[in-house]
Amino acid sequence: MNKQKRIEILTRLRANNPHPTTELNYRNPFELLIAVLLSAQATDVGVNKATVGLFAAGPTPEAMLALGVDGVKQHIKTIGLFNSKAENVIKTCRILVEQYDSQVPEDREALEALPGVGRKTANVVLNTAFGWPTIAVDTHIYRVANRTRFAPGKTVREVEDKLVKVIPAEFKVDAHHWFILHGRYTCIARKPRCGSCLIEDLCEFKDKTEL
The missing domain is CATH 1.10.340.30 (Hypothetical protein; domain 2)
Known part of the structure; x- marks a missing residue:
């Protein structure tokens, strides 16, 4: 996947959810x-x-x-x-x-x-908690990064390192939240909801669904 496509994906995810955060409840x-x-x-x-x-x-x-x-x-x-x-x-x-x-x-x-x-x-x-530009790779992010070809890798650490490398600084703090939510609600494990995906035209997954 080329740089321009990645930036467009991140731009759309940001426009759809400008201030993403974890769905875990916490106060400190x-x-x-x-x-x-x-x-x-x-x-x-x-x-x-x-x-x-x-x-x-x-x-x-x-x-x-x-x-x-x-x-x-x-x-x-x-x-x-x-x-x-x-x-x-x-x-x-x-x-x-x-x-x-x-x-x-x-x-x-x-x-x-x-x-x-x-x-x-x-x-x-x-x-x-502290606003660092880190990217926590869970099963959702690992799946989305590989399926879309945004940052393919064979291990969690490989995907993390690639995401850190290819995501521009302006998107880095929020990126892992966007990918988690995308994997949790749209790019789900068994049958991705490609038909309702806001980055479907940019995604490089070969077996897209119509849902």
Whole structure:
């Protein structure tokens, strides 16, 4: 895919949604970190239902740490992998309290060192909480980047590196939100809704549908 086509795709996505953000509910970097940590193999809708009570009971790292693993489990047991996630939430809160004065560090290395936090989660926090031009590649972005041929790659990291390279600076902060939403609602996994896609004429997917 050439540069002009990529810019037109991004321009249309921006015109359609000028101020995109995550669909996870949060009020500060701490709540965003916990929500993203919980979102692995879970829907944002499911996470939001669970975090209403969790954040009310544990609005700060200290308060959540005081809940203990069992206390966290009570709030997140509707989410997949809740046992290991509860352990990671408590371990992460302890590190935030003991090492970072209960603040979420604005540092990739520090974030990735937190239990349950990988590169994708760190990218989401740096982008959404702190405005960094990072691109978090989840299954939706990986699919959209490959299917459209916008930034094809065989691994998540390969796609991330290519997106960072080819997306102009003016679009970079918002790009991963546009791609996630596009993959979630239009360029869906089983049968993409090409007929209602605003970038269908620019997309290089060969097996387009009429829906």
